Amino acid sequence: MSRTRSHKAERVIERMRQKVTRQMMLSLEACVHCGLCTDQCHYVLANPGDITYAPAHKADQLRQLFKAHLDWTGRALPWWVGARSVYSDAELEELKDTVFGKCTNCRRCSLACPMGVDMATFNRMARGLLVHVGIMPEGVAVVAKDQWEIGNQMGVLPEEYLETLAWMEEELQSEYHDPSVRIPVDKPDCDVVYAINPREVKYDPRTIAEAAAIFHFAGEKWTMASVGWDQTNFGLFNGDDELGGAVARRVYDAVAALRGKKLVISECGHGYRSTRCEGPNWGRVDVPFEMESAVITMLRYIREGRIQVDQSKNPGPVTYHDSCNIARSCGLIEEPRELLNLVCADFREMHPNRAENYCCTGGGGAMSMSEYTSRRLKSAKIKAEQLKATGAKAVVTSCHNCVDGLFDLIRHYKLDMQVKQLVSLVASALVVPEKPARAVKPLAGYKILVIDDEPDVRVYLRMIFKDQGAEVIEAPDANQGIRAIKSENPDLVTLDLILPKMTGEKLYWEIKKDERFARLPIVVVSGCIGVDAPRIDFHRFIAEKHLPEPEAILEKPINPEKVLETVRTVLENRKDRH
Amino acid sequence: MSPELKFAEDTLQIAALTFMAVVYALKVRWILKFPAARDRQARTGRGHTGPLKGATYSLAAIAMPWTVLSTRQQPFFWVQFAIFHIAVAASIGLSFVIPYAAHLLENQMLVFGLQALFAAAFLVGVRRLVRRIVNPYMRAISSPDDYFSLALLVVWFASSVLAAPPSHEQREWPLLGYFWLTAFFLVYVPFSKISHYLYYPFARWYLGRTLGHRGVYPVERGA
Numbered sequence: 001m002s003r004t005r006s007h008k009a010e011r012v013i014e015r016m017r018q019k020v021t022r023q024m025m026l027s028l029e030a031c032v033h034c035g036l037c038t039d040q041c042h043y044v045l046a047n048p049g050d051i052t053y054a055p056a057h058k059a060d061q062l063r064q065l066f067k068a069h070l071d072w073t074g075r076a077l078p079w080w081v082g083a084r085s086v087y088s089d090a091e092l093e094e095l096k097d098t099v100f101g102k103c104t105n106c107r108r109c110s111l112a113c114p115m116g117v118d119m120a121t122f123n124r125m126a127r128g129l130l131v132h133v134g135i136m137p138e139g140v141a142v143v144a145k146d147q148w149e150i151g152n153q154m155g156v157l158p159e160e161y162l163e164t165l166a167w168m169e170e171e172l173q174s175e176y177h178d179p180s181v182r183i184p185v186d187k188p189d190c191d192v193v194y195a196i197n198p199r200e201v202k203y204d205p206r207t208i209a210e211a212a213a214i215f216h217f218a219g220e221k222w223t224m225a226s227v228g229w230d231q232t233n234f235g236l237f238n239g240d241d242e243l244g245g246a247v248a249r250r251v252y253d254a255v256a257a258l259r260g261k262k263l264v265i266s267e268c269g270h271g272y273r274s275t276r277c278e279g280p281n282w283g284r285v286d287v288p289f290e291m292e293s294a295v296i297t298m299l300r301y302i303r304e305g306r307i308q309v310d311q312s313k314n315p316g317p318v319t320y321h322d323s324c325n326i327a328r329s330c331g332l333i334e335e336p337r338e339l340l341n342l343v344c345a346d347f348r349e350m351h352p353n354r355a356e357n358y359c360c361t362g363g364g365g366a367m368s369m370s371e372y373t374s375r376r377l378k379s380a381k382i383k384a385e386q387l388k389a390t391g392a393k394a395v396v397t398s399c400h401n402c403v404d405g406l407f408d409l410i411r412h413y414k415l416d417m418q419v420k421q422l423v424s425l426v427a428s429a430l431v432v433p434e435k436p437a438r439a440v441k442p443l444a445g446y447k448i449l450v451i452d453d454e455p456d457v458r459v460y461l462r463m464i465f466k467d468q469g470a471e472v473i474e475a476p477d478a479n480q481g482i483r484a485i486k487s488e489n490p491d492l493v494t495l496d497l498i499l500p501k502m503t504g505e506k507l508y509w510e511i512k513k514d515e516r517f518a519r520l521p522i523v524v525v526s527g528c529i530g531v532d533a534p535r536i537d538f539h540r541f542i543a544e545k546h547l548p549e550p551e552a553i554l555e556k557p558i559n560p561e562k563v564l565e566t567v568r569t570v571l572e573n574r575k576d577r578h
Numbered sequence: 579m580s581p582e583l584k585f586a587e588d589t590l591q592i593a594a595l596t597f598m599a600v601v602y603a604l605k606v607r608w609i610l611k612f613p614a615a616r617d618r619q620a621r622t623g624r625g626h627t628g629p630l631k632g633a634t635y636s637l638a639a640i641a642m643p644w645t646v647l648s649t650r651q652q653p654f655f656w657v658q659f660a661i662f663h664i665a666v667a668a669s670i671g672l673s674f675v676i677p678y679a680a681h682l683l684e685n686q687m688l689v690f691g692l693q694a695l696f697a698a699a700f701l702v703g704v705r706r707l708v709r710r711i712v713n714p715y716m717r718a719i720s721s722p723d724d725y726f727s728l729a730l731l732v733v734w735f736a737s738s739v740l741a742a743p744p745s746h747e748q749r750e751w752p753l754l755g756y757f758w759l760t761a762f763f764l765v766y767v768p769f770s771k772i773s774h775y776l777y778y779p780f781a782r783w784y785l786g787r788t789l790g791h792r793g794v795y796p797v798e799r800g801a
Binding site: 290 | 605608609612614615616617618619620622623624627636644647648649652655656659670681712713715718719720721722723725727769770771773774777778780781782784785786787789790793794796797799800
């Protein structure tokens with residue numbers, strides 16, 4: 001008598017039929033159950049004797065299903081070849097416990113398999129089958145929902161994101177005493193569009209500022225996008241190719257809308273793999289621009305002499321943990337080491353390393369599955385021993401999941417060690433170029449146009465700039481301003497946003513859309529950037545119009561030192577570029 | 579030579595091989611029904627490798643135990659693997675040599691060498707069978723087919739030891755046993771785990787192609 005199958009079990013089987021590719025079926029059939037993968041898994045090593053953690057056993061969960069429904073012998077003689085179907089929701093729950101709670105998809109077993117069986121791919125597919133019928137850990141469901149609905153996996157709202165960027169920009173300007181250090185948003189036609197992990201916004205915004213400082217001192221023409229900025233992708237973890245494709249396309253579309261030349265992906269293991277490697281496959285899209293990890297970008301800046309670093313600024317012993325997704329699945333292996341050797345005085349390897357390194361135990365979405373925390377920490381014993389053996393005081397990694405996973409295990413196993421990312425080490429090793437000595441009249445030779453409807457302000461600014469040697473032209477409204485630009489060809493414009501007849505925003509648009517003046521530096525000096533009319537509105541205006549950001553935005557009342565510093569820096573930068 | 583042996587070493591083998599070929603042809607047709615996934619990503623890695631190099635390396639890894647983490651850590655296991663699979667190839671070869679080129683087996687050293695190889699493979703097979711039964715991890719992943727396939731090969735190797743000396747008149751029973759086992763082996767293979775030899779090159783090729791494209795294969799090991 002045949003057993004009745006639940007609706008979910010039926011759908012899982014149907015989904016499997018649709019999802020098995022030729023590569024996967026060959027891999028499923030190639031396993032000879034030799035058991036050589038067994039002691040390559042950190043779960044097995046930390047749980048000796050528990051056969052449910054063995055990679056081949058975990059892979060068999062999908063193989064049994066495949067054999068039962070798609071393989072000849074499995075359909076004719078299922079018991080003979082170990083074929084087994086699923087019938088009840090309880091069996092699916094058991095499968096969930098295995099594929100989500102006993103494997104981080106780190107792929108170490110796949111690389112250790114003499115037959116080339118890609119067990120991690122099976123595990124991801126099994127997750128996807130369960131997600132298809134709504135069976136998954138709650139944390140996974142919440143994160144996936146956020147990524148579908150809000151556009152990023154941590155549910156960061158647009159205001160929160162933009163405010164964090166503005167906050168970090170202010171911090172940077174204050175730290176480097178340089179108002180020209182910017183975190184541009186939605187600046188079109190940039191050489192680099194920088195995408196980040198929402199964890200950076202929520203918990204670690206300093207890494208955004210560090211990256212911004214590196215871009216700034218490298219003289220990079222870069223921007224961040226106001227939408228499609230989340231390079232992470234929970235589709236990798238929950239096995240949902242549709243989610244993976246949608247999230248990846250969101251990032252690609254943002255870069256394309258800004259006409260960016262290259263997408264630089266901040267240090268995130270699964271984000272890099274998803275966006276750089278798997279996204280085009282999931283999204284079925286041929287990405288027309290380049291994509292690279294921020295690790296490669298930073299290394300390139302140093303190699304090209306665009307930034308200078310001093311390794312003595314990071315004197316402590318550090319070791320490097322290879323993120324599984326970056327090393328084992330994307331081949332980003334030597335570049336982080338090269339970078340570490342340039343920015344740290346004492347870099348030491350852990351063993352094993354590179355593509356053979358052990359998982360941090362926080363991968364595969366494990367950090368979002370709190371029900372498996374005790375298993376995760378127990379399995380982290382292997383990693384803890386690896387870390388301890390190095391004698392390093394900091395472990396460096398290029399992945400946010402690894403940061404969290406390593407941080408947890410360091411605390412659990414009471415290791416005297418910090419977790420750092422490469423961007424932080426590069427930023428702290430940066431040799432900030434000294435500003436050129438100020439001339440007696442540093443603005444000599446420059447022509448500055450002041451557009452402001454308030455006579456007092458015009459007089460004040462004229463006085464400030466003239467004192468520094470600049471030639472100053474004034475315009476009380478937008479129309480006179482545009483005429484002055486055309487006739488006087490100024491080197492820089494200071495622009496008020498509230499003007500009679502035509503607003504400063506509109507004038508800004510007129511200037512930037514005219515090819516002759518699109519590159520004319522504009523410093524916005526306005527009183528309407530305060531609480532009542534948040535600065536974000538101007539950003540929105542230029543974002544909507546696809547306009548580049550102005551060179552600087554200054555608030556009234558005017559701080560003469562800040563105005564001078566800003567104008568001087570903008571003009572110096574412009575001179576450097578010419 | 580008895581008519582039974584004549585049938586077993588010739589007609590029976592041809593029939594078994596024909597059956598195997600037909601089943602394999604159907605299997606290839608079945609494999610091709612699964613859509614091949616397309617890799618759209620741009621190449622990653624440092625440019626020192628690529629899909630072809632990765633695939634070639636992956637295929638060659640079977641003969642380079644130092645390149646695969648597990649076999650590097652367990653070289654004796656790889657030696658067992660090598661003996662076992664060379665013996666399989668030799669025993670299949672023997673099933674052609676005995677009926678069609680028996681004079682090759684007049685060389686006593688060659689016969690002795692083959693017998694030693696089959697005996698060693700027999701011992702490896704026994705060891706692996708014991709491992710599969712005793713080791714709880716192995717038991718957990720083993721199906722009846724896993725045990726039976728291994729046991730079948732162990733018996734086949736034993737029969738190969740006895741079949742190697744070319745003495746049809748005096749030793750017909752060992753030869754009859756060997757040829758009937760060989761025929762059964764050929765018929766059974768396409769339905770069992772032994773057919774991994776058909777799948778694994780493709781599995782390795784595909785994995786190697788992907789990991790070569792991504793700069794992971796060939797695996798670079800540091801200090």
